[in-house]
Amino acid sequence: MVKILVVDDEPDLEVLIKQKFRKKIRANEFEFLFALNGRIALEHLDANPDVDMILSDINMPEMDGLTLLSKVKEKYSLLKTVIISAYGDMENIRVAMNLGAFDFITKPVDFQDLEITIDKTIQYVTQIKSNLKAIRENNILKMYVDENVLSFMGKRSAEHDILENETIEGAVAFIDLCGFTAISENENPNVVVGLLNEYFDLMVKEIIDERGSIDKFIGDAVMAVYQGEDYLARAVRTAISIRDKMNELPEFSRESGFRPKVSIGINSGEMVSGNIGSISLKRLDYTVIGDTVNVAARLQSQANPGQILVLEKYKDQIADSFQFEKVGVFTLKNKAKPVTVYEVIG
Incomplete structure (x- = not known):
């Protein structure tokens, strides 16, 4: 239903409008409110x-x-006003338009013209509201969906294209908040969620600063992906910055003894990027998968609080930029051959 406010000190106009638009009023298409000033x-x-x-x-x-026009412009910026007046000279029309009037109709009123003007105005207002709704929904969507996902989806025009994937070269980092489960068991859930979001916010800022993207949040861990120039070095710089900033944070509480620290695993190489899930259920997850990702997750699981672990073969690629210390030779889960692992010191 369209709701229209009629502002006129002539009582006859209210009678005429109710009579001329009675069918639309009865059909609940139009509702009119009336004010004398x-x-x-x-x-x-x-x-x-x-x-x-x-x-x-x-x-x-x-x-x-x-004066009403100026007030409406200040307080109700989306509301459109059509002036209906006997003062149809150019000066009044210009003043009204400059104050934000959408259109101008002269008296005596041609009701056919008025109906066309109302329809035109409502179409415009509806379009503006629709655009604003789309913007709000898009901004909300950006809070839940990574920018890369929106870019990926924008390139696809049909459902069957959504499940297409591509092979990319990059680095992936798993960043886990150590010992956070203990807080979850003993603290109020609202406190736990708020605290976790604070820690995540710190991590995300560092990831974005190094042009990484958030692939997903997994419980109390973050999975980040880096592509483009110096992707491995950027991933390592992010990890060092997150580790150091988390180490500087104070103890959560004396009773809990929890002091925020992270364990991080980083790996580099080829990954498959795309939407994984069920098209029939309409539930998809845009992510990267492959051996490179699996190894990064395994390295994180081997890392102690405050440790950043990488494989020897990738450590050699950035050895001039960072300090490393050999941790040892590990046999990672589901991997046939043992791997030599290094810790990033700084």
Whole structure:
């Protein structure tokens, strides 16, 4: 239903409008509110925030239509006003338009013209509201979906294309918040979620600063992916920065003894990037998969609090930029051959 506020000090206009639009009023297509001046109109607007448009005269007692226009422009920026006035000279039209009037109709009113103008105005307002809704939804979506996902989806025009994937070269890092489960068992859930979000926020800022992307949050861990120039070095710099900043944070509470630390595993190489899931269930997860990802997860699981672990063969690629210390030779889960592992010191 379209809700229209009519502002005019002539009582006859209310009778005429109700008569001319009676069919649409009965069909619940239009609802009209009436005010004798601008002051009363503002009261109606405060009480009826769902008003779609205003039809207003210019010459009225207490508050005229031009003053009302200026007030509406300040307080109700999306609301559109059509001026209906006997003062149809160019000066009044220009003043009204400069104050934000959407259109101008002269008296005596041609109701056929008025109906066309109302429809045109409502179409415009509806489009504006639709655009704003799309923007809000898109901004909300960005809180849940990585920027790379939106970019990927924008390139796909049909459902069957969504499941296409590509092989990429990059680095992946698993960053786990050590010992956080103990807090979850003893603290209020709201406190736990708030604290976890604070820690995640710290991590995410460092990841974004090094042009990494958040693949997903997994419980109290973050999975980040790096592509492009110097992707491995950028992943390692992120890990060092997160580790050092987490080490500087104070103890959560004396009772819990929890001091935030992270264990991190980083690996580099080829990965498959795309949407994984069920098209029939309409549940997909945009992610990277492959041996490179699995090894990074295994390295993180082997890391102690405060440790950043990488494989020897990738450590050699960035040996000039970072300090390393050999940890040992590990046999990672589901890997046939043992691997030599190094810790990133700084």
